[in-house]
Amino acid sequence: MAKVFIIMGSKSDFPIAQKAISVLNKYGVAYDIAVASAHRTPKRVEDLVSGSDADVFISIAGLSAALPGVIASFTTKPVIGVPASGSLNYDALLSIVQMPPGIPVAAVGMDRGDNAATLAVEMLALSDKGLAEKLCEDRKAMAAKVEKDSAFVVEEARKVE
Numbered sequence: 001m002a003k004v005f006i007i008m009g010s011k012s013d014f015p016i017a018q019k020a021i022s023v024l025n026k027y028g029v030a031y032d033i034a035v036a037s038a039h040r041t042p043k044r045v046e047d048l049v050s051g052s053d054a055d056v057f058i059s060i061a062g063l064s065a066a067l068p069g070v071i072a073s074f075t076t077k078p079v080i081g082v083p084a085s086g087s088l089n090y091d092a093l094l095s096i097v098q099m100p101p102g103i104p105v106a107a108v109g110m111d112r113g114d115n116a117a118t119l120a121v122e123m124l125a126l127s128d129k130g131l132a133e134k135l136c137e138d139r140k141a142m143a144a145k146v147e148k149d150s151a152f153v154v155e156e157a158r159k160v161e
């Protein structure tokens with residue numbers, strides 16, 4: 001049973017989806033994936049969302065990026081929107097972030113499929129102790145790497161004349 005459903009507006013968004021898949025695979029979280037567009041195939045979006053039992057939706061969209069908000073209109077499950085970098089600078093980001101009250105979408109940064117997946121895992125970890133523990137371990141590993149990197153730059157700085 002898929003826990004996360006990744007829906008992207010176009011096949012051209014797939015590289016961003018791959019970043020999300022990589023994180024979900026790392027945590028062993030099952031996912032479904034599909035291309036559907038609120039602009040081009042609105043009925044397909046409704047059918048996919050209504051027919052899904054996923055706990056969290058990740059929606060990737062560029063340009064006017066209606067898709068995450070439209071997905072949110074068909075479900076009360078959390079929807080995480082990933083703005084795809086497009087022809088204008090912040091068009092997709094602003095579309096995703098500016099939802100009307102009552103139908104929120106959690107926006108992550110431009111092209112940040114990885115963060116969308118990590119946020120989805122954090123949501124699932126609220127009711128999954130194993131996932132919560134794995135997230136804690138990874139935070140500790142991240143902190144250890146920062147300390148190691150810091151020691152490295154201190155050492156390298158000493159060598160600068």
Ligand SMILES: Nc1c(C(=O)O)ncn1[C@@H]1O[C@H](COP(=O)(O)O)[C@@H](O)[C@H]1O
Nearest residue numbers: 009010012037038039061062065066067
């Ligand atoms: N934002 C949306 C929606 C939507 O929101 O329904 N449908 C497609 N798109 C976006 O259009 C961009 C260009 O799509 P094409 O590459 O297919 O022309 C993609 O980033 C897609 O997410």
